[in-house]
Amino acid sequence: MITVAEAHALLAGLVAPLEMEQVPLAEAHGRVLARDISAGRDQPPFAASSMDGYAIKAAEAELHAMFRVIGESAAGHRFSGALGAGQAVRIFTGAPVPEGADFVVIQENVSAKGDLITITDGPGVKSNIRPAGVDFRKGMTLAAPRLLRPADIALLAAMNHDRVPVTRRPKVALIATGDELVMPGERPGADQIIASNTFGLQAMLAEAGAQPRLLPVARDSYASLATAFDLAQGADLVITVGGASVGDHDLVGEVAAGLGMERAFYKVAMRPGKPLMAGRLAGAAMVGLPGNPVSAMVCGYLFILPMIRAMLGLGADLPALKQARLNAALERNGPREHYLRARVEADRVTAFENQDSSLLTVLSEANALLVRPADDGPRAAGEMVNYLPL
Amino acid sequence: MITVAEAHALLAGLVAPLEMEQVPLAEAHGRVLARDISAGRDQPPFAASSMDGYAIKAAEAELHAMFRVIGESAAGHRFSGALGAGQAVRIFTGAPVPEGADFVVIQENVSAKGDLITITDGPGVKSNIRPAGVDFRKGMTLAAPRLLRPADIALLAAMNHDRVPVTRRPKVALIATGDELVMPGERPGADQIIASNTFGLQAMLAEAGAQPRLLPVARDSYASLATAFDLAQGADLVITVGGASVGDHDLVGEVAAGLGMERAFYKVAMRPGKPLMAGRLAGAAMVGLPGNPVSAMVCGYLFILPMIRAMLGLGADLPALKQARLNAALERNGPREHYLRARVEADRVTAFENQDSSLLTVLSEANALLVRPADDGPRAAGEMVNYLPL
Numbered sequence: 053m054i055t056v057a058e059a060h061a062l063l064a065g066l067v068a069p070l071e072m073e074q075v076p077l078a079e080a081h082g083r084v085l086a087r088d089i090s091a092g093r094d095q096p097p098f099a100a101s102s103m104d105g106y107a108i109k110a111a112e113a114e115l116h117a118m119f120r121v122i123g124e125s126a127a128g129h130r131f132s133g134a135l136g137a138g139q140a141v142r143i144f145t146g147a148p149v150p151e152g153a154d155f156v157v158i159q160e161n162v163s164a165k166g167d168l169i170t171i172t173d174g175p176g177v178k179s180n181i182r183p184a185g186v187d188f189r190k191g192m193t194l195a196a197p198r199l200l201r202p203a204d205i206a207l208l209a210a211m212n213h214d215r216v217p218v219t220r221r222p223k224v225a226l227i228a229t230g231d232e233l234v235m236p237g238e239r240p241g242a243d244q245i246i247a248s249n250t251f252g253l254q255a256m257l258a259e260a261g262a263q264p265r266l267l268p269v270a271r272d273s274y275a276s277l278a279t280a281f282d283l284a285q286g287a288d289l290v291i292t293v294g295g296a297s298v299g300d301h302d303l304v305g306e307v308a309a310g311l312g313m314e315r316a317f318y319k320v321a322m323r324p325g326k327p328l329m330a331g332r333l334a335g336a337a338m339v340g341l342p343g344n345p346v347s348a349m350v351c352g353y354l355f356i357l358p359m360i361r362a363m364l365g366l367g368a369d370l371p372a373l374k375q376a377r378l379n380a381a382l383e384r385n386g387p388r389e390h391y392l393r394a395r396v397e398a399d400r401v402t403a404f405e406n407q408d409s410s411l412l413t414v415l416s417e418a419n420a421l422l423v424r425p426a427d428d429g430p431r432a433a434g435e436m437v438n439y440l441p442l
Numbered sequence: 443m444i445t446v447a448e449a450h451a452l453l454a455g456l457v458a459p460l461e462m463e464q465v466p467l468a469e470a471h472g473r474v475l476a477r478d479i480s481a482g483r484d485q486p487p488f489a490a491s492s493m494d495g496y497a498i499k500a501a502e503a504e505l506h507a508m509f510r511v512i513g514e515s516a517a518g519h520r521f522s523g524a525l526g527a528g529q530a531v532r533i534f535t536g537a538p539v540p541e542g543a544d545f546v547v548i549q550e551n552v553s554a555k556g557d558l559i560t561i562t563d564g565p566g567v568k569s570n571i572r573p574a575g576v577d578f579r580k581g582m583t584l585a586a587p588r589l590l591r592p593a594d595i596a597l598l599a600a601m602n603h604d605r606v607p608v609t610r611r612p613k614v615a616l617i618a619t620g621d622e623l624v625m626p627g628e629r630p631g632a633d634q635i636i637a638s639n640t641f642g643l644q645a646m647l648a649e650a651g652a653q654p655r656l657l658p659v660a661r662d663s664y665a666s667l668a669t670a671f672d673l674a675q676g677a678d679l680v681i682t683v684g685g686a687s688v689g690d691h692d693l694v695g696e697v698a699a700g701l702g703m704e705r706a707f708y709k710v711a712m713r714p715g716k717p718l719m720a721g722r723l724a725g726a727a728m729v730g731l732p733g734n735p736v737s738a739m740v741c742g743y744l745f746i747l748p749m750i751r752a753m754l755g756l757g758a759d760l761p762a763l764k765q766a767r768l769n770a771a772l773e774r775n776g777p778r779e780h781y782l783r784a785r786v787e788a789d790r791v792t793a794f795e796n797q798d799s800s801l802l803t804v805l806s807e808a809n810a811l812l813v814r815p816a817d818d819g820p821r822a823a824g825e826m827v828n829y830l831p832l
């Protein structure tokens with residue numbers, strides 16, 4: 053048996069960062085910046101007023117001072133002349149500050165009559181001018197890799213990029229296996245259940261930035277599984293669900309080996325979970341997940357998501373642990389790491405009573421996995437424990 | 443001046459939950475369940491083995507007991523007969539438990555020879571059987587509204603739903619206004635800057651489950667703005683950025699009023715931010731955001747996202763505050779609520795030094811808004827303060 057950390061490292065070693073592609077800026081959100089990108093210009097490109105008011109010389113900014121207004125500077129329409137002593141230029145937020153001006157007195161501190169203005173309130177010391185380049189200078193770099201969030205998209209726009217170099221999304225083929233499965237919406241026979249794992253995994257993978265693809269259910273036959281692997285061609289990662297155990301009916305490993313997979317088979321010391329199968333097959337990484345719904349989703353979270361992140365260039369770290377206070381005591385843990393379905397509310401964590409790995413209702417109500425190390429001692433209510441947010 | 447909470451309530455009052463639509467299960471992730479949905483069957487639909495082993499009678503499950511194996515039950519292929527005294531059925535994980543059996547002895551505790559098996563290790567008291575309906579019963583309900591996460595998608599599949607009733611995505615038209623703006627990728631003139639706010643807002647809105655649409659930049663003219671409002675037809679929410687201030691060049695309010703908007707104009711006591719304009723226009727909600735990049739994004743976060751959530755049926759609550767410890771002292775706050783760009787690392791929060799509302803570089807590095815109430819006293823390093831995660 054290997055630990056979760058060991059299994060995670062072995063699986064992450066099956067993948068590498070994918071190549072770059074260019075996408076339109078409006079589609080770059082949630083993607084991963086693939087190479088450093090730099091600003092083609094200063095922002096702002098000129099000294100700009102941060103207020104509506106009048107541009108004057110700072111040396112003349114005194115209470116009761118009077119000025120003659122000689123023009124106007126609006127956003128997009130600068131005042132083309134230069135400003136002399138005793139002169140002012142009407143100016144609006146974002147507009148270029150005219151040559152010769154180095155102060156903006158805000159309109160609330162001024163009374164205007166015709167083309168004359170008088171400062172009627174102390175103008176203060178703040179110039180109300182944003183220097184050219186105060187946000188960024190030409191050549192300033194946004195460093196890759198970086199998961200692009202809304203503020204990054206705004207920044208890339210301001211830097212004048214309409215296309216963005218991002219890492220290609222990993223293509224993931226999802227194969228549910230088992231004679232007992234029918235697709236949602238079909239009428240199941242008495243012995244049958246609905247394929248659910250691959251739908252949950254598809255959602256999880258899409259959320260993580262992958263491009264998942266659901267293949268038809270593979271039956272428990274060599275031919276059906278071989279067909280499924282064939283349909284998976286072109287994927288960066290092939291995931292089978294079910295059939296990776298040790299029962300007589302677990303053909304997945306046999307078929308994958310027959311197709312040339314260098315097979316690794318890990319017994320991972322964790323609950324929920326079962327042996328994981330993994331290797332590389334025809335240019336793709338391949339992972340066989342257990343078929344119990346909760347095991348499949350938890351293994352997807354712990355092992356598959358880091359592989360996706362590694363392919364996106366974000367590194368393959370396990371998700372970061374958080375801490376909360378136990379709401380109720382826990383008995384001593386056994387020899388396997390345990391990922392208990394739990395709810396965290398207001399920094400207190402409560403494990404669900406029934407931890408059977410078939411219970412999707414419990415997983416659906418959970419918002420965290422309470423993480424217990426192997427052989428963790430009994431824990432009293434109020435103790436701090438680790439969890440992973442879901 | 444009104445408070446952030448008052449402005450938020452006024453804006454939320456401009457919208458209502460949208461209608462329902464049916465989407466395929468594979469596209470339901472991230473959508474909001476619009477009405478309660480119930481299971482059409484029990485899960486599992488039959489008592490099922492949770493292990494690979496042999497189904498027997500619990501009363502006979504004793505060390506050294508021998509059984510004759512009379513058949514096999516695999517997932518999808520039940521054993522059709524009934525099991526008598528001294529008999530066993532080979533059974534695999536997930537397979538129906540045969541009639542007459544109420545215990546599964548795991549294969550590791552058995553030695554098999556031909557069609558005879560002997561229990562070689564204490565079989566324990568755990569039956570290794572999942573009763574029919576242990577996950578859910580026919581009629582069990584998933585309650586709306588509910589943002590559908592991956593585990594919910596798996597659960598809906600197991601309930602046998604291939605289509606899901608969800609709230610329609612809010613259609614949002616985004617209008618950047620200003621003679622100074624060009625689109626990313628264009629060559630700006632000396633007085634011009636790149637439109638960035640609407641790109642950042644588009645990403646923010648898409649992330650929140652809306653369907654944003656970028657309209658062409660509207661110029662500072664009545665005709666151009668009227669055209670933009672015309673192009674926005676069909677949207678549930680129209681957002682303008684810039685031009686909602688009080689300067690001579692702020693035409694947005696004038697044009698919207700001319701088109702029949704019942705206008706509300708709020709001075710919100712907050713930083714960053716400026717007056718917000720809002721109302722209803724031709725069947726849509728309309729909000730005018732300030733044009734400073736950081737103001738637009740922060741107001742989007744505080745005011746627009748709750749409107750999106752309200753339209754999705756999730757309620758219009760402000761995002762929930764979290765707490766962290768101040769890394770460095772803060773001076774007394776002024777009379778307006780302040781949303782400082784900040785970084786939270788390991789439960790300590792640090793406000794950026796330069797809080798100018800034009801700095802996209804600072805917003806892009808921030809992962810939180812440190813929230814200071816109006817007139818909040820000086821705060822020492824180590825004190826707990828509120829923040830909103832970004």
